Amino acid sequence: MPKLVLVRHGQSFWNLQNRFTGWVDVPLTEKGKEEAFKAGELLKDIRFKVAYTSALTRAQETLKIILEVIGLQIPIIKDQALNERHYGALQGLNKDRARQKYGAEIVHLWRRSYDIAPPEGESLKDTAARTIPFLERAILGDIYEGNDVLVVAHGNSLRSIIMYLEKLTPEEIIKVELDTGAAVVYELDQEGNIISKEVRK
Known part of the structure; x- marks a missing residue:
């Protein structure tokens, strides 16, 4: 049965600085590169035929390291449909400063709710509106x-895909977190239904 493996990029400089990153193109830290290397080691048993990534450097850099560790040269498809959720007016802002500026409760809502977007940004529902059509027409193909x-890809773009695959409710997806460098390995049938799931990190 085919496997679909979802990997969140390694730690970026703005992850380290506790800043909202979104679509800002921030590179990996040394720790992020190490996380990507470890993900590659953990995925050596899978012979991927194709890889997908976002239009952002931190995801592309993570993918490059993983494939180098595995020793694979395969087609890579890059698309901004897989970009991180756009954080709008929060992008670049330290998360603690954002709580001081807007209030902890509203920032928590912006970050964790399914359908409430930050100013000028996307909610998880908005993110899913671009990731899921791409998943259906390209990746699941x-x-x-x-x-x-x-x-x-990224924490929120991958969470939206996990929500779809696992048929989670908006309340259930709020509790789902993905660590940087973590890999979720799904074994799927050829209709896209989950047979098994394993988290490697």
Whole structure:
């Protein structure tokens, strides 16, 4: 059965500084590169046929390291449909400063709710509106062909895909967190239904 593996990029400079990153193109830290290397080590048993990633450097850099560790040269498809959630007016802002500026409760709502967006930004629901059509038409197309697929993207773009695959409610997805460098390995049938799930980190 084909495998779909979702990997969150390694730690970025703004993850380290506790800042909202969104669509700002921030590179990996040394720790982030180490997390990507470890993810590659943990995925050596899977022979991916194709990889997907976002238009952002931190995801592309993570993917490059993973494939180098595994020793694979495969087609890579980059698309901004897989970009992180756009944080709008919060992008670049330290999360503690954001709580001081807007209030802890509203910042928590912006970050964790399903359908409440920050100013000028996207909610998780908005993010899903671009990730899920891309998943259905592109990524699952490879699964239906029987190929093992690697997707390296971002916390929220991947959470929206997890929500879809696992048929989670808006209340359930709020509790789902993905660590940097973590890999979620799904074994799927050729209709895209989950047979098994394993988290490697």
